[in-house]
Amino acid sequence: MVKHIGVLTSGGDAPGMNACLRAVVRMAIYRGIQVSGILRGYAGLLAGEMRAMDVGSVGDIIHRGGTVLRTARCKEFFEPENQALAAGKLKDAGIDALVVIGGDGSFRGAQALMRHGIRIVGIPGTIDNDIPGTDYTIGFDTAVNTVLDAINKIRDTATSHDRTNVIEVMGRRAGHIALLAGLGGGAESILVPEVPFDLDEVCARLLRGHDRGKLHSIILVAEGAGSAVEIGKRIEEKTGLETRVTILGHIQRGGNPTATDRIWASRMGAQAVEALLRGQSNIMLGVRKGELVEENLDKALTERNGLDEPLYRLAGVLSI
Structure with missing residues (x-):
C-alpha cells in the first residue's frame, strides 16, 4: 500500500x-x-x-x-x-x-x-x-512558442534593414525545437544536430530568395548543430548579405x-x-x-x- x-x-x-x-x-x-x-x-x-x-x-x-x-x-x-x-x-x-x-x-x-x-x-x-x-x-510547446514569438519580432527588424538573421535555439543533442519553430516560423534553413548540412547550399538558398526580391531571411540553428556566431560570419563572407546573429538562450526555459x-x-x-x-x-x-x-x-x-x-x-x- x-x-x-x-x-x-x-x-x-x-x-x-x-x-x-x-x-x-x-x-x-x-x-x-x-x-x-x-x-x-x-x-x-x-x-x-x-x-x-x-x-x-x-x-x-x-x-x-x-x-x-x-x-x-x-x-x-x-x-x-x-x-x-x-x-x-x-x-x-x-x-x-x-x-x-x-x-x-x-x-x-x-x-x-x-x-x-x-x-x-x-x-x-x-x-x-x-x-x-x-x-x-x-x-516543449511553450519553448517552441517562445521561439516563434522571437522569430516574429526579429523578422520585423530584418525586413526593415534587408538582413539575414541567424537565430540559435536550445538543443545540444536534439533539434526538435528548431524544427517545429522553424517550420512554424517559415525559416529558410533549419540546422539540427541530427542532419548534416552543407553551408554552400544554405547560402545558395539565401541568394535565390534575395534575387527574387526577399527582404529578409531567417536561419534557425539548434546549438548542437554548430555556433550561430560562426555560421553567421561564414554566411556573410560567402554571400555578401548583411547578417546578424541572435542567441535566444535561457529565455526559452521561462514564461507562462x-x-x-x-x-x-x-x-x-x-x-x-x-x-x-x-x-x-x-x-x-x-x-x-x-x-x-x-x-x-x-x-x-x-x-x-x-x-x-x-x-x-x-x-x-x-x-x-
Missing part, C-alpha cells in the same frame, strides 16, 4: 512543471495519500530538504513557469553510496513512492532509487522533447506555460498518483498519438527519440 508519496523536479526547469506538481499533490490528497515535496531535486534529497504539501502549497502556481520546488544538477548522486543514502532519507521520512519530473538523467537517478526499494513513476519534463517513449514532454503544457502536465501528474495506487512502478507517463500512455522506464531509457524526418523534409520544401 502506498501511503506517502514524494515528488521532485530535477534537471533543467520546464514550463508546466508547476502544473504537474499541483496535479500530483492534489490528486494524492484527494485519494487520502500524504505527499511531500523535495526541494532542489536529488541535491535536496541528499540534504534531506523535504516539506509536507497540502492543497494550499500548490495554489496559484498552474500558470507559473519554472518550478516552485526548484531544481539542481547533482553529480554526487551518480555515486552508489549516495543513491543508497538518498533512498534511506526517503524511507526515514516514511516515503514509499516517488514521482520524478524531469529528463533522462533524472529518470536514471530514479531507477537507482528503485533498486533500493522505492516505487517510481517518471514524468517527462524537458523543453527539448528528446525523451524516447513519448511524442511530447512538458515544456501554454494551455497545451498545462493540460498535459495536469493529466500526467494525476495519472502518476493513480498508477502508484495500482501498484505500478518503473514506468514513465507519455503521450502517443494524442493519448496518455504508460511506458516501461527501461524501454524509455534505452531507445532513441529521433527527429521527425518527413517533417524536416517538408520544412525544406516549403522554404524554397
Whole structure:
C-alpha cells in the first residue's frame, strides 16, 4: 500500500512543471495519500530538504513557469553510496513512492532509487522533447512558442534593414525545437544536430530568395548543430548579405506555460498518483498519438527519440 508519496523536479526547469506538481499533490490528497515535496531535486534529497504539501502549497502556481520546488544538477548522486543514502532519507521520512519530473538523467537517478526499494513513476519534463517513449514532454510547446514569438519580432527588424538573421535555439543533442519553430516560423534553413548540412547550399538558398526580391531571411540553428556566431560570419563572407546573429538562450526555459503544457502536465501528474495506487512502478507517463500512455522506464531509457524526418523534409520544401 502506498501511503506517502514524494515528488521532485530535477534537471533543467520546464514550463508546466508547476502544473504537474499541483496535479500530483492534489490528486494524492484527494485519494487520502500524504505527499511531500523535495526541494532542489536529488541535491535536496541528499540534504534531506523535504516539506509536507497540502492543497494550499500548490495554489496559484498552474500558470507559473519554472518550478516552485526548484531544481539542481547533482553529480554526487551518480555515486552508489549516495543513491543508497538518498533512498534511506526517503524511507526515514516514511516515503514509499516517488514521482520524478524531469529528463533522462533524472529518470536514471530514479531507477537507482528503485533498486533500493522505492516505487517510481517518471514524468517527462524537458523543453527539448528528446525523451524516447513519448511524442511530447512538458515544456516543449511553450519553448517552441517562445521561439516563434522571437522569430516574429526579429523578422520585423530584418525586413526593415534587408538582413539575414541567424537565430540559435536550445538543443545540444536534439533539434526538435528548431524544427517545429522553424517550420512554424517559415525559416529558410533549419540546422539540427541530427542532419548534416552543407553551408554552400544554405547560402545558395539565401541568394535565390534575395534575387527574387526577399527582404529578409531567417536561419534557425539548434546549438548542437554548430555556433550561430560562426555560421553567421561564414554566411556573410560567402554571400555578401548583411547578417546578424541572435542567441535566444535561457529565455526559452521561462514564461507562462501554454494551455497545451498545462493540460498535459495536469493529466500526467494525476495519472502518476493513480498508477502508484495500482501498484505500478518503473514506468514513465507519455503521450502517443494524442493519448496518455504508460511506458516501461527501461524501454524509455534505452531507445532513441529521433527527429521527425518527413517533417524536416517538408520544412525544406516549403522554404524554397
